[in-house]
Every structure is written in structure tokens, then in C-alpha cells.
Amino acid sequence: MKKVESVIRPESFPVLREKLDEVEVNGLTVSEVAGYGKQKGLEGVFRGTRYEIKLYPKVKVEMIVDEDQVDQIVNLIKETCITGETGDGKIFIYPVENVIRIRTGEEGKEAII
Numbered sequence: 001m002k003k004v005e006s007v008i009r010p011e012s013f014p015v016l017r018e019k020l021d022e023v024e025v026n027g028l029t030v031s032e033v034a035g036y037g038k039q040k041g042l043e044g045v046f047r048g049t050r051y052e053i054k055l056y057p058k059v060k061v062e063m064i065v066d067e068d069q070v071d072q073i074v075n076l077i078k079e080t081c082i083t084g085e086t087g088d089g090k091i092f093i094y095p096v097e098n099v100i101r102i103r104t105g106e107e108g109k110e111a112i113i
């Protein structure tokens with residue numbers, strides 16, 4: 001199992017959510033977050049002295065999925081969340097050791113289907 005975590009533009013989330021109906025994802029966690037990327041949130045640099053560091057509002061979407069769903073989901077996020085401008089976001093993929101469904105005690109893949 002893998003965790004597919006994406007940090008995207010808030011306005012991309014409703015579209016992504018609709019598209020996720022097309023794939024078998026049986027759960028997700030969404031958070032409103034703030035952050036910056038490569039541009040370091042610098043609003044304006046005047047001879048390297050005065051600048052303002054901004055944290056941009058983003059939405060973090062976390063999904064634990066089967067390994068063979070990862071490519072499909074990553075492609076879906078890429079297609080849905082791209083504008084081509086800086087700040088479109090990032091996708092992070094992590095290995096997941098275990099998942100336990102509290103109600104039934106099911107573990108591993110059984111707990112995410």
C-alpha cells in the first residue's frame with residue numbers, strides 16, 4: 001500500500017473530487033494547509049533586501065491506496081490540477097506499513113477495500 005499525498009490549489013479540489021469518482025478510492029483525508037515551494041513565497045525582492053514571505057493557502061489530499069492504483073491516481077491528479085503556472089502543487093508518495101479498520105479489525109488491503 002502507498003500513501004498518495006498531494007498539495008494542490010484549493011480551487012482544484014472540487015474538480016479532483018469529482019474525477020476521483022472514476023477510480024476506486026474508498027476514502028480520503030483533506031486538510032486546509034499553507035505553504036510555499038521553490039519560489040519561497042517571496043513576493044518581491046528589491047536588491048535582495050526588502051521582501052515579504054508569503055504562505056499560500058493550499059489543500060492537502062491524502063489517500064491510502066493499493067500499489068497498482070498509484071499510477072492512475074497520480075495521472076488523474078496531474079491532469080486535473082495543472083494550470084501551468086507556478087504553485088500548481090506537488091505529489092508525494094510514501095510506503096504504508098499497515099491500515100487497520102477499527103470497526104472490524106481488518107488489516108492491510110482488506111481495510112482499504
Ligand SMILES: Nc1ncnc2c1ncn2[C@@H]1O[C@H](COP(=O)(O)OP(=O)(O)OP(=O)(O)O)[C@@H](O)[C@H]1O
Pocket residue numbers: 007008034035036037038039056058085086087088089090
Ligand atoms: N519540498 C516540499 N516539501 C513540503 N511541501 C512542499 C514542498 N514543495 C512544495 N510543497 C508544498 O506544495 C505547495 C505547492 O508547491 P509549488 O507548486 O509552489 O511547488 P514548486 O516546487 O514551487 O513548483 P512551481 O515552480 O511549479 O511553483 C507549497 O505551497 C507547499 O505547501
Ligand SMILES: [Mg+2]
Pocket residue numbers: 036037038039040086087088
Ligand atoms: Mg512554487
